Structures are given as C-alpha cells and as structure tokens.
Amino acid sequence: MNAVGSTQYAVGSTEPSAAKQRVSPLPLGEGTETFRPKIVAYVCNWCTYLGADLAGTNRLEYPANVRIIRLPCTGRIDFNLIVKAFEMGADAVLVSGCHPGDCHYTAGNYHARRRWMLFRELLDTLGIETDRVHFTWISAAEGRKWQQVITEITEKTRQLGPYSAYREIVSSQGNGLPSPVGRERGRG
Amino acid sequence: MARIGVFICWCGENIARNVDVERVATAAGEWPGVRCSLAYKYMCSDPGQSLIREQIRDRQLDAVVVASCSPHMHLRTFRKAAEREGVNPYLVEMANIREHCSWVHSSREEATAKAIDLVRMAVAKVRRDRALEPIRIPVTRRALVIGGGVAGIQAALDIADGGCDVVLVEREPSIGGKMAGLSETFPTLDCSQCILTPRMVDVAQHPRVKLYTYSEVEAVRGYVGNFSVTIRRKARHVDLDKCTGCGQCWNACPSKKSLSEFDFGMGTRTAIYVPFPQAVPARPVIDETACLRFTKGKCGLCAKKCQAGAIRFDDREEHVVEEVGAVVVATGYRLYDIGKRETESRTAGYGEYGYGRYKDVIDTLQFERIVSASGPTGGEIRRPSDGREPKSVVFVSCVGSRDNAKGLSYCSKICCMVVAKHTMLYKHKVHDGQAHVFYMDIRAGGKNYEEFVRRAIEQDGARYHRGRVSKITEENGKLIVRGVDTLAGEPLTIEADLVVLAGAMCPSEGVRELAQKLNVGYDEFGFLSESHPKLRPVETNAAGVFVCGACQGPKDIPEAVAQASAVAGKVLGMFSRDQLAREPEVARIQEATCAACFTCVRACPYGAIEKAEIRDRQGQLVKRTARINPGLCMGCGTCVAVCPSKNVDLEGFSEQQIYAMVESLV
Numbered sequence: 001m002n003a004v005g006s007t008q009y010a011v012g013s014t015e016p017s018a019a020k021q022r023v024s025p026l027p028l029g030e031g032t033e034t035f036r037p038k039i040v041a042y043v044c045n046w047c048t049y050l051g052a053d054l055a056g057t058n059r060l061e062y063p064a065n066v067r068i069i070r071l072p073c074t075g076r077i078d079f080n081l082i083v084k085a086f087e088m089g090a091d092a093v094l095v096s097g098c099h100p101g102d103c104h105y106t107a108g109n110y111h112a113r114r115r116w117m118l119f120r121e122l123l124d125t126l127g128i129e130t131d132r133v134h135f136t137w138i139s140a141a142e143g144r145k146w147q148q149v150i151t152e153i154t155e156k157t158r159q160l161g162p163y164s165a166y167r168e169i170v171s172s173q174g175n176g177l178p179s180p181v182g183r184e185r186g187r188g
Numbered sequence: 189m190a191r192i193g194v195f196i197c198w199c200g201e202n203i204a205r206n207v208d209v210e211r212v213a214t215a216a217g218e219w220p221g222v223r224c225s226l227a228y229k230y231m232c233s234d235p236g237q238s239l240i241r242e243q244i245r246d247r248q249l250d251a252v253v254v255a256s257c258s259p260h261m262h263l264r265t266f267r268k269a270a271e272r273e274g275v276n277p278y279l280v281e282m283a284n285i286r287e288h289c290s291w292v293h294s295s296r297e298e299a300t301a302k303a304i305d306l307v308r309m310a311v312a313k314v315r316r317d318r319a320l321e322p323i324r325i326p327v328t329r330r331a332l333v334i335g336g337g338v339a340g341i342q343a344a345l346d347i348a349d350g351g352c353d354v355v356l357v358e359r360e361p362s363i364g365g366k367m368a369g370l371s372e373t374f375p376t377l378d379c380s381q382c383i384l385t386p387r388m389v390d391v392a393q394h395p396r397v398k399l400y401t402y403s404e405v406e407a408v409r410g411y412v413g414n415f416s417v418t419i420r421r422k423a424r425h426v427d428l429d430k431c432t433g434c435g436q437c438w439n440a441c442p443s444k445k446s447l448s449e450f451d452f453g454m455g456t457r458t459a460i461y462v463p464f465p466q467a468v469p470a471r472p473v474i475d476e477t478a479c480l481r482f483t484k485g486k487c488g489l490c491a492k493k494c495q496a497g498a499i500r501f502d503d504r505e506e507h508v509v510e511e512v513g514a515v516v517v518a519t520g521y522r523l524y525d526i527g528k529r530e531t532e533s534r535t536a537g538y539g540e541y542g543y544g545r546y547k548d549v550i551d552t553l554q555f556e557r558i559v560s561a562s563g564p565t566g567g568e569i570r571r572p573s574d575g576r577e578p579k580s581v582v583f584v585s586c587v588g589s590r591d592n593a594k595g596l597s598y599c600s601k602i603c604c605m606v607v608a609k610h611t612m613l614y615k616h617k618v619h620d621g622q623a624h625v626f627y628m629d630i631r632a633g634g635k636n637y638e639e640f641v642r643r644a645i646e647q648d649g650a651r652y653h654r655g656r657v658s659k660i661t662e663e664n665g666k667l668i669v670r671g672v673d674t675l676a677g678e679p680l681t682i683e684a685d686l687v688v689l690a691g692a693m694c695p696s697e698g699v700r701e702l703a704q705k706l707n708v709g710y711d712e713f714g715f716l717s718e719s720h721p722k723l724r725p726v727e728t729n730a731a732g733v734f735v736c737g738a739c740q741g742p743k744d745i746p747e748a749v750a751q752a753s754a755v756a757g758k759v760l761g762m763f764s765r766d767q768l769a770r771e772p773e774v775a776r777i778q779e780a781t782c783a784a785c786f787t788c789v790r791a792c793p794y795g796a797i798e799k800a801e802i803r804d805r806q807g808q809l810v811k812r813t814a815r816i817n818p819g820l821c822m823g824c825g826t827c828v829a830v831c832p833s834k835n836v837d838l839e840g841f842s843e844q845q846i847y848a849m850v851e852s853l854v
Contacts, residue, residue, distance in 0.1 A: 053258045056287025064298035067305055068288055069849055071841055076825030088850050105824035106729055106793040
C-alpha cells in the first residue's frame with residue numbers, strides 16, 4: 001500500500017481533541033485465524049434493506065460480520081461515508097440499492113452509480129484498495145442475493161486480511177489519526 | 189443529554205433463541221444517556237407497549253430505542269405508543285435484531301455481539317434525532333382534470349358528484365375523446381355515442397365543473413394541495429356566450445375542403461365547424477389555417493350570417509390561471525401512425541403496407557368512422573377510393589404492437605377485440621362480404637371477451653389466419669395482401685377491397701412535455717408511470733398527481749373508466765382532510781451558509797429545490813440560496829450527497845447521525 005501524502009486528509013486537522021482518542025481503532029482479532037472482518041453496509045430503505053429482511057424471513061444464514069446502516073436511498077450516500085467507515089476500522093464497505101429503474105425516488109440509484117464510477121478512480125489515491133469497497137443492486141425480492149453477497153464479501157475480506165493501510169498512513173504522519181473527512185461539520 | 193429507554197424484544201423464541209437478550213439489555217444499560225434497558229417477551233403486544241409507556245412516564249424518557257424486528261414491520265407501532273406518552277414519534281428508533289440478526293446467524297455468541305452493535309448504533313442515532321412535527325399543508329379542494337375523453341369525463345363527474353370543484357381541460361374543440369368517434373363498443377355492441385354523449389352533457393352542465401375546451405395546460409407550479417395551473421385558451425373566434433349553435437355559419441362557409449379530424453380524415457368539414465353534431469360545447473370554432481378570412485383576408489360570410497353576432501375574427505389566445513389541489517392526467521392515446529409520422533427510424537416500419545399511399549388501406553379508427561351511423565358515409569360501409577361497397581376486407585392486427593424489430597414491444601391489449609368487433613359490424617352490414625383477419629395470437633382476456641371473438645368466428649364467419657402480412661400492393665383497384673398462414677404452413681394471398689390495420693395504442697402527442705411539467709415519470713414509449721403497479725396504480729410519484737386511462741398504458745373503455753373512478757376516490761380522500769400531513773423526514777438547507785451553487789437544484793429528482801433570494805427589510809439582496817419546498821421534497825437525500833459545502837441535511841438521516849452510527853461501531 002503506498003503511503004499517501006497528508007494533503008488529502010488535511011481537512012481541519014489541527015483539532016487535538018478527545019474525539020480522536022475515542023476514535024482509536026479496535027479491530028476484532030486482528031491478524032489471527034480468528035480474524036473477523038468488520039463490514040459496514042450502506043443500504044437503501046426500499047430495496048436492499050427489505051432484501052436483507054427477506055433473507056431473515058427465509059432464514060438464509062450468512063456470516064455475522066455485516067453492520068447495516070439504513071438510508072433512504074443510495075443517492076444519499078456520499079463517499080465521505082465510505083472513507084469514514086474505513087477510518088472507524090471497517091475492513092470492507094458495501095453500498096447497495098435498488099436496481100436501475102427501480103429507485104423509489106426515481107433516480108437516486110443512478111446518482112449513486114455515477115458517483116461510484118468517479119469514486120472508484122479516487123480510491124487508489126486515497127490509499128484504499130478497490131477490493132474493499134463493493135457496490136451492488138439488491139432488490140426487495142433478492143434475499144438470496146443478499147446472503148450470497150455478504151458471504152462472498154466476508155470471504156474475500158477474510159482473504160485480504162485486516163485493513164491496516166489507513167492506520168499505516170496515519171502512523172506515518174506521527175500525530176495520531178487525521179481528522180476524518182467531514183468531521184468539521186460534527187458540531188453539537 | 190437525552191433520556192433514552194432501550195427495549196429489547198425476545199419475539200418469543202425468535203430472537204431469544206439466538207441472541208442473549210439479557211446480555212444485550214445489560215450492555216445497553218451502561219451506555220451514557222440510557223436510563224433504562226429492559227428485555228420483554230413481546231414488545232409489540234399490548235403489555236409490551238404498556239411497559240414502554242410506563243417506563244416513559246416513570247423515568248421521564250424522551251427517546252426510545254426498540255430492538256426487535258424490522259422497522260418496516262413495527263416502527264409505526266412503537267412511534268404511536270411513544271407519542272401517546274408525549275414522546276416525539278421521531279425520537280423513536282429501532283434496531284433490527286430479528287431479520288438482520290437472530291434469524292440469520294446461528295452462533296449465539298456472534299449474534300449477541302452483533303445485536304449489541306445494532307442497538308448501540310440505534311442509540312447513537314436516537315441521541316441525535318430531532319423532534320419533528322409532521323409537515324402540514326393546506327389543501328385547495330379543487331381538481332384539475334387534463335383530457336376530456338371518457339376517462340377524464342368519468343373522473344371529473346365522480347369528483348364533482350363527491351362535492352368538490354373540477355376544472356376540466358380539453359385540447360380539442362369538444363370533449364368526448366376517441367370514444368365519441370367509435371361506432372359500437374365490444375363486447376356488447378352497444379352504440380358508443382349513446383353511452384357517452386349523456387355523460388358529456390352531464391359534465392358540461394354540472395355546477396361544479398368548469399370546462400375549458402380548445403385549451404391546453406401551459407404551466408404547472410406548486411405542489412400537492414397547492415398547484416397553480418396556467419391554461420392556454422386557444423383563439424376560438426366564436427363567442428361561447430353569444431353563440432347559440434344554430435349552424436348558420438358553417439352552412440354558409442365556402443371553405444369546405446378541410447379533412448375532418450373527428451373523422452380521422454375520412455370526411456371533410458368547413459373552416460368554421462363543430463367537430464361532430466353532438467359536440468359539447470355545441471359551438472363552432474374557426475380553423476385559422478382554412479378560413480379564407482385568415483388565409484386570404486376576405487370572406488366573412490359566417491359573421492354576416494350570424495344573428496347572435498358571435499363571430500370574433502380578432503379573438504386572441506389567452507392565459508388563465510386556476511388554483512387546484514390535485515391534478516388528474518387523462519390524456520388518452522393516439523394510434524401508432526403506421527410508417528407515416530413516427531419520427532424514430534426504429535419504429536417507422538410497415539411502409540410495405542401502403543398506409544397513406546393506397547386510399548383503401550386504413551386504420552381501425554378510420555374504419556370506426558366508416559361504419560358509424562354518424563360517420564361520413566352515414567353508416568354504409570364504402571371504401572374511401574371509389575365509394576364501392578367492399579366485398580372482401582382484410583384486418584391486420586398487431587401493426588406496431590408486439591414487434592421488437594419494427595414497432596413497439598408491448599401488446600396494445602384492445603386490438604384483438606376491436607378487430608373481432610369490426611368483422612362483426614362489417615358482416616352485419618355487408619351480408620355477402622367476407623372478413624379475413626391476420627393475427628399473431630388472440631388475446632381476449634376479459635368478461636365475455638372470448639365469447640365475443642368466438643361469435644365473430646363462428647356466427648359471423650370471419651376467417652382468422654394466424655400469421656403476419658408481408659406486403660400489400662394495389663392491382664386494378666384490388667389490394668393484394670400477401671401473408672402467411674403459419675398454422676397451414678403456407679403462404680397466403682388474399683385479394684381485398686379494403687384493408688384495415690390495427691395500429692398500436694400510443695400515448696397522445698405532447699404527453700412527455702406535460703409529464704415534465706408535472707414531474708411525472710414516463711416509460712420509453714411515453715406512457716406515464718404509476719407509483720406502484722399493484723398497490724398504487726393511479727397515483728404517481730409526484731404527490732397530488734394522478735393518472736387514469738390510456739395515458740398510463742393501453743386499456744379498453746371499462747378499464748379506463750374503472751381507473752378514473754379510482755382516481756376520483758383518491759382525490760376525494762385527499763380533499764376530505766383540512767390539511768395534508770406529510771412525513772417530516774425531508775431535506776433542510778442552512779440558507780445562511782448556502783453557497784448558492786445550485787448543484788442540488790439540478791440533482792433533485794422532484795424539482796423540490798428552488799433558487800431563492802434572501803433580502804433585508806429594505807429589500808436589498810443579502811444573498812442567494814437554494815430553498816427546499818417541503819411540500820415537494822420526498823426525502824431521498826440526493827441533495828445531501830451532492831452538496832459540496834454540506835449545507836443541506838436530511839432530517840432523520842443527518843450527517844451527524846450516520847457518522848455517529850459508524851463511530852459507534854468501534
């Protein structure tokens with residue numbers, strides 16, 4: 001993993017703060033066979049969330065590594081959220097919404113797709129392996145697909161190992177974690 | 189600091205089997221702000237809800253987290269329960285530890301750890317929830333119906349009979365739509381005009397209906413409950429109030445050669461004309477492109493003859509603004525124009541059928557006029573070229589429909605029945621004639637429909653050939669129809685006197701532009717998109733805009749009418765309330781710091797963000813800003829993601845909340 005200059009992260013990084021101490025990453029069982037990857041899934045409320053519900057209703061078992069964050073629409077997902085998840089110790093991130101043409105809000109998933117195309121180009125620059133960010137469409141009827149996607153991502157992430165690049169970048173700066181992107185608006 | 193109550197549901201064994209609910213409750217009890225953390229067998233049951241309410245009272249909770257099933261299942265239940273104890277319903281969050289946890293993970297250890305994480309995320313979220321009030325919007329109890337065909341008339345009448353005012357706008361000089369031009373209707377063969385014209389009169393005379401004919405919707409502003417619609421009244425050149433409809437004018441008019449739109453070009457009309465005798469309003473209109481007064485600057489016979497003095501050569505088009513609370517789109521259909529007018533090359537097929545080149549190759553709507561008692565031939569079937577009675581007629585179905593190669597992929601649904609009806613009407617008038625039908629499949633789904641087609645074949649002797657027509661040529665006044673009978677497995681050539689092509693049903697012209705004005709989606713063919721194909725079939729994704737009839741998809745008269753009545757029910761339901769309440773989980777802009785780049789304005793799929801100006805008391809411009817219209821915003825959050833300065837946020841899913849949820853995972 002190539003170290004990345006601090007300039008990309010320089011947003012409001014002067015804050016010393018208790019917030020940063022709170023942020024120290026604690027991966028589960030890092031580096032051992034018991035490595036259990038942390039996967040954050042940003043899903044839309046109308047398709048993928050219901051797809052995951054259906055997986056539950058059908059008792060389709062999958063690894064317990066995923067933590068779902070429900071959002072109204074994938075169009076709401078700005079890529080700072082993905083970076084934030086990595087900052088907080090996620091080993092992989094999944095973004096999943098409605099199939100093209102099925103968006104509850106007409107076009108949000110197209111916005112998400114367009115953003116994803118651009119974002120993928122940026123991942124390398126940010127020092128995040130593209131293998132760790134997943135983008136997919138799962139409809140409310142695709143419980144089985146949800147099961148498969150989560151199983152595959154977990155397996156893949158297990159093979160990749162814990163995501164340490166972010167912390168390496170940070171330690172190379174020698175002053176703790178950089179201020180996370182978007183932190184400046186965390187007032188109140 | 190919020191006073192949060194955490195309630196963990198066992199869901200009987202459903203959750204408790206795989207998740208150690210007591211451990212989850214103990215863990216949650218230690219987090220800052222959590223005043224109580226309890227597990228109970230069935231949280232959604234009456235005693236479960238009572239437990240929550242009791243805790244809210246005893247511990248003065250102001251936020252609640254329920255860890256149980258999917259929020260799609262019970263969020264509303266728990267919000268209501270909390271609201272009854274005075275907790276703002278938007279300060280209730282759920283952690284889904286059943287569908288997303290206990291049902292899908294067998295390891296009790298892992299499932300419990302995950303459940304704790306999920307509850308922690310919900311607590312982190314609820315801590316940053318804001319108390320929200322439902323957005324209340326006043327309602328103008330008045331509906332706009334666009335399109336005066338059978339669907340629009342039915343919707344207008346039902347809404348007006350329900351006690352609300354209706355504005356009905358029709359583009360043509362008369363209401364009635366396509367149905368007014370039909371001869372008889374399937375499967376009963378009752379006269380179309382006999383059914384429709386009384387309804388046309390009803391709607392025109394209804395005290396609650398305001399009728400605009402020869403008018404079009406120019407612009408629509410506003411949002412659900414509060415639309416402001418600009419209607420363009422085209423210059424009619426006849427004073428509707430003075431005119432008595434006596435007919436002196438059109439009898440005197442020397443310009444008689446214009447093709448009648450109502451007869452689909454099968455007959456002619458004068459320059460000042462009523463489209464058909466039973467037109468509503470039964471008042472003429474002057475066609476500027478044909479009237480000698482407008483084209484050559486002379487004549488004026490109609491004005492001389494008119495005893496009421498109703499002719500207005502100086503009439504200009506004008507714009508009228510109407511305030512309405514709901515909009516019903518019932519713009520209907522037109523026939524696919526078999527290779528003549530279709531602009532897209534992909535769908536401009538069927539030149540080989542000679543439509544538009546041979547006079548005796550016509551479409552189904554033109555045939556309706558020929559067979560109609562009020563039509564140009566007075567109901568006698570005579571072919572357009574020489575006026576002879578055709579002894580052999582070929583009907584071709586699926587011209588344009590179900591043809592990915594040259595036409596449209598969808599089935600137009602009514603053509604099979606229309607063709608069967610036509611063979612019967614033909615046989616009833618030309619007893620020694622023979623009707624042939626080329627078809628792909630016979631789709632006669634509907635009450636008494638299949639029986640109707642069987643009657644056409646068995647009683648009225650129509651010959652059905654399963655196959656397509658490849659070419660139609662004209663030789664010595666006969667049309668040579670070359671096709672194939674795939675059941676016999678051989679080519680088939682029929683000499684016909686008249687060919688009737690069943691063109692596909694397409695949405696009317698201009699419907700895309702109208703849809704854009706209304707923010708309603710449409711498919712690749714231009715049919716308007718309903719909100720949900722099964723559960724919300726007449727609503728659209730634009731709140732307050734409804735669809736009925738063939739503008740939404742091909743359908744026959746009974747279906748269009750049923751849909752129109754459904755719309756009326758929806759509109760009246762909406763009008764039965766003083767105010768509309770909407771979920772307040774919408775976007776919010778910090779206007780003071782908005783940089784006015786308007787990226788959000790372009791990204792918003794609902795046109796809910798407008799460019800606004802902030803002015804001081806003297807009226808001086810302070811700054812420009814984007815502004816959310818909460819009546820239009822549906823809360824998708826696309827604007828939040830695109831805002832470069834993060835001055836827009838989504839209630840209930842704010843940046844802070846999502847960041848806090850992610851942070852809580854550490």
